[in-house]
Amino acid sequence: MKKVVKIGSVGLGRLGYEHAKNIATSIPGAQLTAICDIDAQRVKDVAAEFDVAYTYTNFEEMCANPELDAIVIVSPSMFHADQIKIALDAGKHVFCDKPLDTTIAKCKVAEKAVEAHPDRVFMLGFMRRFDESYAEAKRRIAAGEIGKVVLVRSYTQDPRTTIEGTLKFAPHSGGQFLDMCVHDLDLIRWFTGSEVKKVWGLGGVFEFDLYRELNDADNAAATVQCDNGAMGFMFTNRTHGAGCNVETEIIGTKGTLRIANVGSRNLLQIIDGAGARSEYYPDFLSRWHQAYINEIAEFVACIRDGRKPEVTVYDGTAVSRAAYACKESFESGEMLSVSS
Template sequence: MDKIRIGSVGLGRLGLEHAKNIATRIPGAELVALCDIDTEKLHRVGKELGVRHYCTTFEEMLAIKGLDAVAIVSPSALHCTQIAQALERGKHVFCEKPLGTSLEECRLAEKAVEAHPDAVFMLGFMRRFDESYRYAKEKIDAGEIGRPVLFRSYSQDPISCIDGAIAFAPHSGGEFYDMSSHDIDLARWMLSSEPVSVYAVGGCYAYPEFAQYEDGDNVSCLMKFKNDAMAFLFAGRTAPHGYNVETEIIGTKATLRIASVPQKNLVEILDRYGVRKECSENFQERFAQAYLHEMEAFVDCIRSKRKPSVSVYDGTAVSVIAGKCTESFRSGKLIAI
């Protein structure tokens, strides 16, 4: 089979990561088109990656002859409409999380996927492709930790990225959609269950700019799942030490911890500050291999004509839960799911 010809929309931090992976690191794939409204960035990145087609609208990219698939890394509110448009034009679709920022948007995407059963649709929950998380999932499924009791997950962005978070706030859907989607997906995946209730709290502790969007800069929630397991999630935008994602799963027989001490690598620095380890600076660095593995899986699904392990329904479930977390955060009430 010839190379899978892919066009990618959105050249933000993650869009750039996906574009580079498709163009330079994935055998069997070819990045033939880029789409972004920033024409200066579009042509600069396109020239760097050797892309033939430069588009400023999604519709223009879909019209390119011979395009097999698209990677959607655009603002969250555009995802579901672009998914439907791409599938209707006969393209395979990879889309970044969240699937949508409302149930109505997610249903639109579901109907589009169902109407095109021969097309490959994959949602970008990249932590499922991280080697440490996959290893932990195997341990849980094998019964090695006994019955899961508590899932705890922290996602903290470095304060150095706060300007980008504020700029993205008007169309992010809120911190539970923007940051906690990955944690929600991991909880469902690792606990093999669905939540039945959620109570969320938080606020604008350092940046009141988020308040105008009924959002916070640090939020948390407690969930109860159908199998009686508990989950505690925390999302923060003001970590002074760097990018920090850590997860713990407590079972009746054992506990699993993933990156409980965030670190850039295995190097220890001994200097006038003492003995210390550096943290990853951003999500691209921490999950570089996971982003590569998930795009490899997408391309392999197209070539082998199989369905990905992450479905559109996973995306809907996570978005619904994120919405309930947001509702609880704004109302201060316990919300049933």
């Protein structure tokens, strides 16, 4: 019988709690054995909720626990590369949520750490690849059903209802292009099978002055071109009126695929005094609930089966590089080549 993978998870915030809950309740072959956060009360509360054996407020100490097989990193983005290195050096398998880190230099630190431990599983959390509809789109593209991919259009909009948490998170997010558009950039690379070559980032501050202080935009867009000539367009904001809206369109030479062009949470249509409507997913946690489970399940399956995940550390660097180029382009107003 295969060994149960004992996991220590760091970061118990918006997404960290979701991953901890999923590991404790929904991942076959995994156990939530330890948790870590600098907020001691949070650690205590989550440990009590899921009956977690070991609790920490210091990440190094958690990684030194010999009972743990793997570490799941859901701390703020600027800690990712350092924590990846600490965990791998301690002999653990590592899952890290996106982005890989907040600078390219730090992404390189993560690459080196992964290269130094080829026998360990490392996986980056691009969970959209594990959403049923996105995975089905990829299968159809790989089967040649829409011919050559010509254009990928992708929108990522958080709902206005979660803006308070978003504004708190903004200063350590790495900025809109790195925090939000990394998902769309990953999809563009994944669906076109090609690297992003040129970017033109656009955007503005339409509502929240905080973004001006951060030299960022509260509404941002980018047009990109890939090495193979395919095109991409992304748009992101945090104030969508009807819930979490993530929609993607893939136009090929022989057909088009659309994912969630109305982001309904189910097939229910509500007809009342306001007209006929569908309800959206209220937030990103509900939209990607199953994808978050699927990605950690894949990480655990890779450890148990002795295989490597499709998403690599190099995907993390390539996406961050493209995202930074978008930010630089937005700041300079110039279309830029993505440097390798």
